[in-house]
Amino acid sequence: MTQPARTLITDIHTLLPMTGTREGPRVSIQNAAVLVGGGVILWVGHADVLPPEADGAEVIWLPGHLVLPGLVNTHHHLYQTLTRCLATDSGLFDWLKTLYPIWMRLTPEGAYLSAAVGLAELALSGCTTSSDHLYLYSNGVDLGDTVRAASDVGLRFHATRGSMSLGESQGGLPPDAAVEGEAHILRESERLVRAYHDPARHAMTRVALAPCSPFSVTAGLMRDSALLARDLGVMLHTHLAETEDEDAFCLSRVGMRPLDYVESLGWVGEDVWFAHGVHFSPTDAARLGACGCGVAHCPSSNMRLASGIAPVRELLSAGVKVGLGVDGSASNDGSHLLAEARQSLLISRLRRPQNQLKAWEALWLATRGGAEVLNRDDIGQLAPGMSADLIALDLNRLEYAGATHDPAAAAVLCAPRGIDFSMVNGRVVVQEGRLTTLELPPLLGRHRAESLRMIRGE
Secondary structure, eight states: OOOOSEEEEEEEEEEOOOOSOTTSOOOOEEEEEEEEETTEEEEEEETTSOOGGGTTOEEEEOTTEEEEEOEEEOOOOGGGGGSOSOSTTOOHHHHHHHHHHHHTTOOHHHHHHHHHHHHHHHHHTTEEEEEEEEOOOGGGOOHHHHHHHHHHHTOEEEEEEEEOOOOGGGTOSSOGGGOOOHHHHHHHHHHHHHHHOOOSTTOSEEEEEEEOOTTTSOHHHHHHHHHHHHHHTOOEEEEESOOHHHHHHHHHHHSSOHHHHHHHTTOOSTTEEEEEOTTOOHHHHHHHHHHTOEEEEOHHHHHHTTOOOOOHHHHHHTTOEEEEOOOOTTTTSOOOHHHHHHHHHHHHTTSOGGGOOOHHHHHHIIIIIHHHHTTOSSSSSOSTTSBOOEEEEETTSGGGTTOTTSHHHHHHHSOOOOOSEEEETTEEEEETTEESSSOHHHHHHHHHHHHHHHHHTO
């Protein structure tokens, strides 16, 4: 479908551009409008003072809506939409051991379907940019399967070429049949970066290298992946400091805690982001802030697997870039990014008052924070020159009754449902609460059949 040259989104009740700084002051515009063209924002301001460029633009009316920048998901395993609600009472290591054999039945069709379903769910929850960590490549699965799904759904996508090279026979956690040879991993990593990575501003697809975790990858692959990523100019991603079991594994195997270990392998810098960071110490936070690393905070997954509460306030105070991550749909059982913002706020309230997040900060993590973690200076805020990625919530819905006096707090604190509208790169992806890019019923039918095949071992 041909996009109009210019689109004016107007009559907006409240617009939160998420400009300025996290510490405030909070900026909002009442009776707002946004003009977009060529996939970027051309103008933001009051609806009663439109620029001349708005003449002749296609108009989208959003009366009674709250408009925000599109949310950014910094950590996910989309293939896990096929295996929800398994090992429901297990911690991370036992959960993984239960699911590895099932995940090894993943096929290219399953990789596409799981990514399309997960990204559709994310889109309907307000996400406009998502990363994905795919580290299982059995049966001909290729990272391109997920890139194709992201293109079909219409989301901005950071695909990470995950890997596992340390099998059980070498002292690792995954079964030997699930790991790959390191030379092959590095060749594939370079091929995929050259095939799909777009370093340009407003890029729809980027690729990062992502050895899975300290307990599934050798030191050699971690070191070589860092060297290759820097040669190719792409980012690095891995799980780190997620559980106490991981701490014990690293101390037993290499005599170092997780952050010390990966730092010894070259895994620190502005091009690195870690998933979870539950068990980072105050000194870890200071080091991460000094070197410019990012952290994907995954509160629902951390609760589901009883991993603990990440020290988000300490990380932010130390200058660490922090964004939100849904994490695997099998360790969260959902792909709802607005709900994740709410969880980040609520779980912080279980800590000391000085460590708690504010509603505004939860939105910041979901937008600007995620953009910073992914090293994007073109998303996460609504201002001229930024990518035309935005979402809208209808404040007249039942869930927001009595809360319209503070739309920002309503978006985080009230019971999360889907969004009503979204635009990605200037293209409408969600309209009146429905996905515009894919027909969901046939997709879900195929996904259901593939899920049952994998779980039953057929």
